[in-house]
Amino acid sequence: MPAGQEGFFAGLRDAAGEDWRQYVAHPFVKGLGDGTLPEAAFRHYLVQDYLFLIQFARAYGLAAYKADTLAEIRAASDGLKALVDVEMDLHRAYCADWGLDETALEAADADGATLAYTSYVLERGLAGDLLDLRVALAPCVVGYGEIGARLAADLSTRTDGNPYASWIEMYAGGEYQAFMRAEISALDGLAARRGGPARFDSLAATFRAATRLEAAFWQAGLDAA
Amino acid sequence: MPAGQEGFFAGLRDAAGEDWRQYVAHPFVKGLGDGTLPEAAFRHYLVQDYLFLIQFARAYGLAAYKADTLAEIRAASDGLKALVDVEMDLHRAYCADWGLDETALEAADADGATLAYTSYVLERGLAGDLLDLRVALAPCVVGYGEIGARLAADLSTRTDGNPYASWIEMYAGGEYQAFMRAEISALDGLAARRGGPARFDSLAATFRAATRLEAAFWQAGLDAA
Amino acid sequence: MPAGQEGFFAGLRDAAGEDWRQYVAHPFVKGLGDGTLPEAAFRHYLVQDYLFLIQFARAYGLAAYKADTLAEIRAASDGLKALVDVEMDLHRAYCADWGLDETALEAADADGATLAYTSYVLERGLAGDLLDLRVALAPCVVGYGEIGARLAADLSTRTDGNPYASWIEMYAGGEYQAFMRAEISALDGLAARRGGPARFDSLAATFRAATRLEAAFWQAGLDAA
């Protein structure tokens, strides 16, 4: 890991540099902040995010398989359970508020950006070990928290009458921020157990590629509008 | 599937023939029934079964990854959750009754029979699809239910003063029997979706090999006494 | 499989319908035929195809692992060997003719379309069995043969002075056409061993998604020009 980093994740984020900035400050994200994002773009995103969550649940299943210890299995089991029993219900309820009922969600096909990101994450996890898998997942888990916090702190973010205010609140809120910090901490701990300086460049390449695929996921929303 | 079978699992069980009988009527099982099993054999089994459950949990994680539908992911998630949050606690409590505390369980190494069965199940699941995986798991899940029911129904089974009576009750009891029937039903349904006559021989070979490895798991208990 | 099909692959191709046509008759392909494809588009394609071949080799390694029989292992071993010892050398020589030396090839990053297709193929192969894997690979292996043959048979294809004439000849040539037919035959045989009508819809969905990702691979070439 480069000298002077606060931790393993901080090192990955630094190494992703401009790619990370283009993801967390993507025009889609700016449109969420100032409320100018076309509704069609957001709806496309919501449907694809639902399909993404299903694959994300499979990634937690894979993490349970790849675990070395009972504690790691338990952590993956809790994450999987939270996704399929809580997050997906919340997501469906949120989609319903936007006029997207379950039929619409179930009928949708994953678009290219969704297939690309989810396949990439799972494939990296299968080719490598649990650390490769969790590094590939990190741009999503941590990035959404950073995006939420940045938007909430940004003076140009519109709160009154912004249809995306509740989305921002969700990811800027205490619960998600705590989840994000726990994820960073778990990743740093896992890197201490399975990482080492020699693996850093390879892991940073995975993180950067996944970050780009997340930015492409935003872009697919914009392109659909 | 051979003509005249009641279902896919019944076909697997029939095809395993004498190997299945040697597993469900193994001397270890008879010793549970008449109470003559040496305590050292049972203690060895309990410790190895704990290590087995950890790997079993990983297999449920793998099943969640291998799932094609949200319903399959949920089923695997529920199974994984039940294992790590309920079954393993029950197992630890049961072990404590036999004088095996958590330190003893954590310190134990998987013996050859445990490594063989758990590695085989996981490897078959990785080489093949969800159906290959669940067929490899079936001798355990279903076999224990059949063993419990057979012992409970067997007139030669000793109930008074049999130190293994509670073990028999657990697997003969309504809860486990319902779980076993649900597993058979799920397996039959999965075979209808991903199986077909051309796969039967290959799946039956997996089932038979896993059945033998389960019998070797019993034998390792006897050999340790 | 739908009634009246000549074989399993023919059924997949039919089920992919319009998606298959958009892949094999993509504007990129038309530009190869009439020689109007911008050179920059072709060069981008050549570099990405090199990176694709590396991942394709990994897919053959995975096929060797997923094999059930020694004959299947041998077939995958021969495919892998041909890729890394012959095809990649030919590809490098071909790239050199277009002014792309090894340094340029090694320095390139996989673009989104390449990551998407290669990750998708490998992930499907890992989640499922050998049949899932080979179905995901088929749009590439067979599609290139069909494209070559169509272009060679198309009266509007320019041969004199078409810089892409040698590309067309390669895939329309007897050697590749024989390889394509062998692949179709191997796929039909594998489907007979591991397939069955109940799996067809799921396999057809994989084939269609992979076909779309191949079309996106062409499109990425055009977009780069």
Place this chain on the structure above:
Amino acid sequence: MPAGQEGFFAGLRDAAGEDWRQYVAHPFVKGLGDGTLPEAAFRHYLVQDYLFLIQFARAYGLAAYKADTLAEIRAASDGLKALVDVEMDLHRAYCADWGLDETALEAADADGATLAYTSYVLERGLAGDLLDLRVALAPCVVGYGEIGARLAADLSTRTDGNPYASWIEMYAGGEYQAFMRAEISALDGLAARRGGPARFDSLAATFRAATRLEAAFWQAGLDAA
């Protein structure tokens, strides 16, 4: 890695301690050296070793999939090719000299010890990364070389009239010894790229478990006599 080691493999071997000694100096091995091994034990071993080689070939396929670089893919491809195109033919010819024809080899079932070792190696490789896989394979690849060299150097080894002399020569010979040294060197190099002190204990546990399973493979030969 413990201080003072010559390299990564040497560290694994030291950490396996008594388990390594029991494998390389197993009674089966001693019986090869002094010619007292029952022929039935050797014949059992030869058949199981043939079945082992098939799974070993699958492990090389998996290594090609798990590779990070084209050089690693090529190395795995060469290993796979050598196994299925050269080693297995040599093995079949050697078996024929002992009266075991191809029909006998094809008809045989893998015994418990073979299933255990091959499943363990493949599963460790799938759960972890390429380093986990190659560490699990190392007791076989390197151990046979050490056994051959020890027997050849041992004054108590019988050469005249020892039916196993050609077996000893094969593994003590320059070709296999060079292969063994190349494997150690490749493993040390891979550990430098993907290892690190924090992974050593986990890798050493894998190596030790695989070493025990190799010893059990010898024992299964003796038990069959």
